[in-house]
Amino acid sequence: MRQGFLTPWSNETPCRRERSEPAPRDSTRRSSAVVSARAIVLSLLAMVPGVYCLGLPMKLRVASIRDARLALSLTSLACLAGCQGSPAPAPASAVSVTPPLATASASASVTASASVTASSSGAPLPSSPRARESAQPAAPLPPIEIDKVTAVVIWQRDAAAKGGFRSQWVEQVSGKPTVLGEKPGLVAVSSTSLWTLGSTTIKGCSQLARDKDGSVLSRGHQPLRGKPDMEMPELVRMTDGKRVASWRDGHGYPIHGTKCEETLEDYGVDVVFEGGMGALVMASVNSYENHGGAHGVRGSDLQTMDLESGATVKLLAPAPDRPALLASATKGLGAEAKDVHASGVVLLYGPVGAGLALYRFWAPASYAGGTGGSSYSDNFTVSSKSLPVEVDAHRSLPGWVVPHLKGRSLNAFMIPPALTATMKAQFDAAYPPAAAAKP
DSSP states (O other), X not given: XXXXXXXXXXXXXXXXXXXXXXXXXXXXXXXXXXXXXXXXXXXXXHTSTTTTTTTXXXXXXXXXXXXXXXXXXXXXXXXXXXXXXXXXXXXXXXXXXXXXXXXXXXXXXXXXXXXXXTTSOOOOTXXXXXXXXXXXXXXXXXXXXXXXXXXXXXXXXXXXXXXXXXXXXXXXXXXXXXXXXXXXXXXXXXXXXXXXXXXXXXXXXXXXOBOTXXXXXEETTEEOEEOOEEEEEEEEETXXXXXXXXXXXXXXXBOSSOOOOTTOOEEEEEEEEEEEETTEEEEEEEEEEEOSSSSOEEEEXXXXXXXXXXXXEEOXXXXXXXXXXXXXXXXXHTOOGGGOEEEEEEEEEOTTSBEEEEEEEEEEOOTTTOOSSSTTXXXXXXXXXXXXXXXGGXXXXXXXXXXXXXXXXXXXXXXXXXXXXXXXXXXXXXXXXXXXTOO
């Protein structure tokens, strides 16, 4: 079950046009020249890639039937021209991280990914700024004695698992990595406890009510509205039940993509877990909103949660390496450096157990041409051995884990040596059969 999936994405109208309406008799009349000029300007704007149809109703007050016909003709032609070749927006999809090649250099040099694809998540163009403003600088991860670590939790991608990952408890037995347990869901690790994935049901924004086939429900020719239930994931600490979810505001509503405006017709939000290191967990929050214009707007926001503090934090590459990362992303996006922006980082371990950072960048693009997780954007990922300084204590896995990686790049979380037995008991208790059967 996709968390937060609310409405069918197939109900998009490729291009919506509204007829011009004559002004009331007692209104102040505008000159024919002004109205015609306005219609022409709107029409020209509509034909510009990324601006066509503007996503807004084109209603003009006109001084005569002649002007009404002129305005309607021009805006209709422009809308048709703008919608030519414009695909209906797709839903925010699960973001897959493609591990770098096993032959990647062991140095701290920057390796650019091969192409710009829609699989990476960009910065949230339509998202609420509150999400980004709430993030604070990350604190260093608690130190851990890597040479004394005898157990790790490893995530394996599985679309059917809770959170998109199943978790393995891998322990050193006779010097070799041995799987001693597996759970059908995401298990995260902080310095004092394991965390599992729970959920909470909240009321979404008021929007058009639809039946199971996606058709708008109505009464007396008036569309009905409703606040659908939204199931949102939360990370739950096993020791005391504390919950962490960076995508909720104080009222329990998702804070991405909308302020629940009265004009909202369709809205959906979907959380996709990406990876992590130590007590840091990365997730993309993908949103979609439609206010009844030519098309809806997608947004994607990569967030990092610190399970030690419960805060949403920012992670940056070491200052000396930022220019090289930006240069690589700029070249990959085919954009100017001033138009390229960082959208976050996903952390994991490479095939030989060394830490790996996937730095994500975005640049503006037209709606029709953009391939990013957010509308009007292109995205690019730069793979680097240069990790944020806050994760320095976890920059590599103990050597005994490497054979278990089998040449793959994976997310692994080291268990504090003093808590191995305690956390193994927590792992065994995670996702009991009754809970695992729930979507």
